[in-house]
Amino acid sequence: MVPLGSAALTRPARDGRYGSMGAVPTVARWWSSRTDPQRIDLYTRSSYYTTLVFVPVMLFFAAASDWVTASAWHPVVLLGSSVVTTAACLVLTRRGFHDRAAGPDRPALLVALVAGLITVLAALAATGEGPAPAAPWVTGLVGAAVLLALSVTVPTRPLVTGAAVTGVLAGAVALAEGNPPAAAVAIGASIGLAVAFFVTAFRFSVWILDVVLEMERTRGVQAQLAVAEERLRFARDLHDVMGRNLSAIAVKTQLAAELVRRGRDGAAEELADISRVAEESLREVRDVVRGYRRTDxxxxxxxxxxxxxxxxxxxxxxxxxxxxxxxxxxxxxxxxxxxxxxxxxxxxxxxxxxxxxxxxxxxxxxxxxxxxxxxxxxxxxxxxxxxxxxxxxxxxxxxxxxxxxxxxxxxxxxxxxxxx
Structure with missing residues (x-):
């Protein structure tokens, strides 16, 4: 609980050349100044972005062990296409967090898929005529990166289907590289399961973020409803107190006006009653306000x-x-x-x-x-x-x-x- 109207704590000014400079906020203070939903949102986004940034590095080193050719363009193409894949996935992720209901950004998804395909082909070509043991794992990394970016907006079931497709493609690449069918199936299954686990874990973190944000919105609405209910209670009490008296004042005023118009006696008595009712109303309103303000x-x-x-x-x-x-x-x-x-x-x-x-x-x-x-x-x-x-x-x-x-x-x- 922060004291109402509290001001930020400041350090005393230091003497010397930089004495006029304010204190730089510490990381701990920057973190503690955020609400719990903001912290979870920041943690979820940073987890996505950090993981995607490391995709080119992992792809590059995964395929490096298979390079037997002296040509230099294969590593350049592999690194360049993987960077493009990562950039497209980052765009997909950022736009997904910005507007969860809009779904994945189709141009960025298309760029990610095309660049990912080039990455896989570059990994295959970099080995020359020999086998490429790392090619199936490069396929799995590319598929995991794309599915990771899609997990911000896509439900779990399509993501699991995508992981299965990634496993099938990895197994097909392993089979095309000369691996026995049983080994290719084992490679594809292991990659598919790893990608499915990886993507669903991130999808679960997005679901937790959505739940926390919804609870925060609900809490704000509930607080507003509590205030509105108190206002309605006060309005109802004021209406109950003033409604009858104001109606009586209105009727007696019309009666007094009619008596004066016709020149009959009794107008003075009615005006006296109006004054009495008005004073009574004022007293009752003060009682209502006093009761509302009284701290029982x-x-x-x-x-x-x-x-x-x-x-x-x-x-x-x-x-x-x-x-x-x-x-x-x-x-x-x-x-x-x-x-x-x-x-x-x-x-x-x-x-x-x-x-x-x-x-x-x-x-x-x-x-x-x-x-x-x-x-x-x-x-x-x-x-x-x-x-x-x-x-x-x-x-x-x-x-x-x-x-x-x-x-x-x-x-x-x-x-x-x-x-x-």
């Missing part, structure tokens, strides 16, 4: 549980029975603490669980809110926590907030006997 601790604890659960955060609340027995000033003070803590959890943390504990002993009431959503959070307080500490200080209480290991703990203590 049991109600705040129940609201915290409801809002956090609606936002997808696991929550445990203890000490609700003790909250009802506390004096009203203590409930009001701790109610503000609950509001501020829950607001910070929802707006400034990536919490998966939160606990709210209330204890009253030794003439003091202590409220502690703990969550796991702010690893590496700073100790600087924002305006929200600063104002809350000032509010508690006015009642003789105290506030502490900051990281404790991999958790963030906010604790407030208020004397039970507080002057109203």
């Amino acid at each position: 601790l049991p109600g705040e604890l129940a609201g915290a549980r409801s809002v956090l659960r609606a936002a997808g955060v696991g929550v445990t609340v203890t000490g609700e029975e003790e909250a009802e027995a506390l004096p009203e000033p203590v409930q009001a003070a701790l109610g503000w603490v609950v509001r501020e803590a829950v607001t910070n959890v929802l707006r400034h943390s990536r919490a998966s669980w939160c606990s709210v504990e209330l204890r009253a002993a030794g003439g003091e009431a202590e409220l502690q809110v703990t969550n796991d959503g702010a690893p590496g959070a700073g100790t600087a307080w924002g305006n929200g926590l600063t104002g809350l500490a000032e509010r508690l200080a006015a009642t003789g209480g105290r506030l502490s907030a900051g990281p404790a290991g991999d958790r963030f703990v906010l604790a407030a203590t208020v004397p039970v006997r507080v002057s109203a």
Whole structure:
């Protein structure tokens, strides 16, 4: 949980030639500043890109052992076509992550397939008249690279089919190179299984990314729905209070106007009733607003549980029975603490669980809110926590907030006997 309105921590300016330069963010701070879905997205993309970048290197060294010709153009063609294959696969991957629903980019796929075919032919030609033991594995690497790029947008079943096709092609290349049929089948089967396992593992990581992003969107929608529900509740209460009185004012105003128009007695009494109803309405509206603003601790604890659960955060609340027995000033003070803590959890943390504990002993009431959503959070307080500490200080209480290991703990203590 990051304190509401907190500012970024800065190091003091250094003396010397570079004293005016700001501190360079560390890698740890750069990583911790990202949300969990952003980290998973970054990890998934980097895994794809890193693996694809190494494809030309693996292809080049896989075929290097078979080169017996003195011609220099075979390695050049092999390396060039493999680089083109990798570039096309990178384009396929990038566009797939950019728009998952659009499917694979057909021009990039066509370039990858053509360049991959040239790579396989170059691997075969580089051996001259002799056998090419590495050619089937070059075929498997090319197929794995293309299927890897397609796995961002293509479901698992077509990818497994593609791996089987890659295995068949590798087996055919092995058979064409003079291997016995049984050996060619074994080579093709092993390459097909390896490619299938490799591609489905990456496809599974994309599926996990989709699930995490969907959960993040759902959590945001749930939080918005919780806020909308609270607004509707307030609007309903205000309507119930004001509807009848405003209707009465409207009817009595029309009646008073008609009496005045006809010159009959009773208009003054009706106007007096209108004034009375208006004053009553004003008093009831103030009661509604006061009730809405009043920090009733049991109600705040129940609201915290409801809002956090609606936002997808696991929550445990203890000490609700003790909250009802506390004096009203203590409930009001701790109610503000609950509001501020829950607001910070929802707006400034990536919490998966939160606990709210209330204890009253030794003439003091202590409220502690703990969550796991702010690893590496700073100790600087924002305006929200600063104002809350000032509010508690006015009642003789105290506030502490900051990281404790991999958790963030906010604790407030208020004397039970507080002057109203």
